[in-house]
Amino acid sequence: MFFHNLLIAIFLALCTAACPQFCWAQQTESQVSISFVSFPKSAEPIKVKLAISKDSFIDIEAPSNWLSKPIRVPAISVWLIGRMEKGPDGKTAFKELGRAKSLLTSSQIILLVQKGKDDTTGFDVLPLDAYGDKFRGGHFLFMNAARVEIGGIVGDQKFAVKPGHHTIIKPLGAPGERNFRTVLYYRQNEVTTPFSSTVWPISNHARSFIFFYHDPASQHLRMHSIRDFPGL
Numbered sequence: 001m002f003f004h005n006l007l008i009a010i011f012l013a014l015c016t017a018a019c020p021q022f023c024w025a026q027q028t029e030s031q032v033s034i035s036f037v038s039f040p041k042s043a044e045p046i047k048v049k050l051a052i053s054k055d056s057f058i059d060i061e062a063p064s065n066w067l068s069k070p071i072r073v074p075a076i077s078v079w080l081i082g083r084m085e086k087g088p089d090g091k092t093a094f095k096e097l098g099r100a101k102s103l104l105t106s107s108q109i110i111l112l113v114q115k116g117k118d119d120t121t122g123f124d125v126l127p128l129d130a131y132g133d134k135f136r137g138g139h140f141l142f143m144n145a146a147r148v149e150i151g152g153i154v155g156d157q158k159f160a161v162k163p164g165h166h167t168i169i170k171p172l173g174a175p176g177e178r179n180f181r182t183v184l185y186y187r188q189n190e191v192t193t194p195f196s197s198t199v200w201p202i203s204n205h206a207r208s209f210i211f212f213y214h215d216p217a218s219q220h221l222r223m224h225s226i227r228d229f230p231g232l
Contacts, residue, residue, distance in 0.1 A: 030075040032102070035130065036062035038112040038123075039145060039211050041224045046112060046119050048097065051080040057094060062112045067228045070107070070130075077102055079110055079125055098123035107131045111209075113145055117216065126166065131230055138204045139170045145213040146221055149187040154200065155180030171202060178202060186212075186221055195221060205229055 038046045045063040052058055052074050060081070061068055082096045097119075098112065107130040112123040126143075128135055135141060142159055143166040144150045151160035155171030171180050184196040209226040 030106075031072045032075045032105075033070045033072050033107040033130070034079075035070045035109050036060055036068040036112065037066075037109065037209065037226065038062035038064045038114070039143065039224070040064065040114060040213050041211075046114075048081050048083055048112070048119075048123075049094070051082065051094065052076060057082075057084070062110075064224075064226075066226060067109065075102070075106075079127060081112065081123060081125055098125040100125035100127055103127050103129055105129045105132060109135075111143065113143070124164070135168055135207055137207055137230060138202060139168055139207045140210055141166060141168045141208065142210045143212070145211060146186070147214055148221070150184065150212045151187065151192075152182065152184040152196075154182045155202070173202065184223070196223065 042064045045061040045068070048060050048062065049057040050060045050073065053076075058071075058073065079100050079102055080096060081098045082094050084092050085095045086092050100110075102108070109128040109130045111126040111128065113126065114123055115121045128141070140154060142150065142161050144161040144163050147163055149160065149162050151158070154169060155173050157169045157171045159167050159169050161167045173180060178201060179199045180202050182196070182198055182200045183194060185192050185194050187193075206227045206229050209228070211224040211226075213222055213224070214220065215222050
């Protein structure tokens, strides 16, 4: 019995020591399609690396004006974003800039929201279900990167989103209706103020990313939108 228990203990210890490599190997049996988009608005895509194993990384570009082309990667449990940098010892190592748990879906959109004034300060990493019922054509994703609460009415749907959060809605209208009246507000110091009243086109073939932020130069509240046509 003593030797039996000893063998079990040795086996468990070996498994524990090999866990990181073993976990990566287990998770790479299936593949996931991922696309990237970044914020705030930038003329050039953000260039980072995605860790797909303990010692393996791939180059990623995350544009802000369109959705990147999907790529297929191993289905790992955590999306880990970073860059290779030299340390004080002169050795190059992976520096983490952001992470998030992967979704249990085969197709995902990964939104990188810059935390500071430049892309060296790190990112909030937000995975979204790319082709699930929650974000298909006709849906709007509102991401609030501003310092105030944002709310509004799009057609028959109301929404409100706090700073650092997002929400997804799907307005419904009469059959054949292609445009919805949209009114947007911001709330600061318990005061609600309208800042936009327009007509938005609605298409069951297009989904929209809507980002709210404060312009770094003017400090004015701004809105940036991206339309994507899944499946086309």
